[in-house]
Amino acid sequence: MTEPTDSSGMSCDEFAQMAAELALGVLTGRERAAALAHLDGCESCRELVRELTMTGEELLALLPSREPPAGFETRVLERIGLPAPGQSRSSHQRSADRRADRPAAGRPPARPAGRPRSRMRTALSAAAVAVALFVAGLGGWGLRGATGPSAPVTASALSTAALVTAAHQTVGMVTVYKHTPWMYMSVNLDGLGNVTVKCQLENAAGQFTTIGKFRLTDGYGTWASAYPSQGAVIGARLLSANDTVLATATLR
């Protein structure tokens, strides 16, 4: 059987020689560009890189945890511009001004973001970019034109409920922010495989609005986005592509 090669002539054997370095993020320059170009057209090598990247991640997971210096938590929250526990409102307001500088473009719509490597993005197809992002470890799935809430919300403005099937099995969870129209749903439906599902929210009048569609891979998927503000959200549901209700959630 002839060894598959890509348009630049790299065979899978040749790729395999640098696959580990690519997965560990230590392949550079021309070698890296050539390797990524090969990945563009080769699913089996992409699978190899996925497995090696996962192995690298497991290696990192062996690193010991270490207690940071005292006050670390407070400094992190200040850096982000959130009130640390016990912080006064006025000092929080000063921090909030700094937060206004946070670029909303940190969440660009419908475009997977990652470490800036613009030369790579223009040179490769979306598939290779997706793998490269995976290799870079940021992963990502595009948000549909949404930007996150910019004002901090208190815990009481957060509503979380389990997504439950008709058979009372919990298959996911939905989180809705009441004063900012932002929601997050995660689904883990064993046996459903790779399918498209729909996420809907229910308003106080009992009307359902489809917020978005997303893919489940091996039954797993998540969705995060803004939703059209329409008063109180009292429920959510998950539907299959042909509108079968898979699970529902009741929010308060």
Place this chain on the structure above:
Amino acid sequence: MATPAERLPDETLLAGLGAGDAELSVAFVRRFQGVVFGVAVTVLHDRNLAEDVAQQAFERAWKHAQMFDGRQGTVRGWLTRITHNLAIDTLRVRTSAPMDPGDLATLLTEIADSPERVAVANDSAAGLRFALRRLPREQARAVTMAGIYGMTARQVADAEGVPVGTAKTRIRYGLQKLRAALLPEDAGDD
């Protein structure tokens, strides 16, 4: 629903961090600060530098919270990767000095031989440690240099006094053996 934040799943805390929810953000930092600081200080050895990197990691997690994709792994793994990338970038900028062989030996001993240091012991961690102990020493060093310290094959070759091709082979075989330990039923091979 008044669930104490400490009982919420990782992904909910992350979503809360991204949304600027004060209570969830505090819980998120508390839950993961040991992991994040541990990665930073292991790579950098300097606690001050490590704290700065750890703070940057949480800041990045806050900015990119919506980009987390649960299909690709866990929140812990994602955050570890963010921290590790930042630590390696800092290491590369800060120093071109070859790595201290003593640090590497210490790290290898720590991660391969001391399972009790890890808060969560799971099967894959135990299997990976076992596989790491069984690797030829030069492959274990090469994989650790590349995988933990972000050293290229060239840098591994220089540190070990071997040709680049030898370093590449050691990284490749070492990582493949570790992969085999995690995927024992892997049918296909390159």
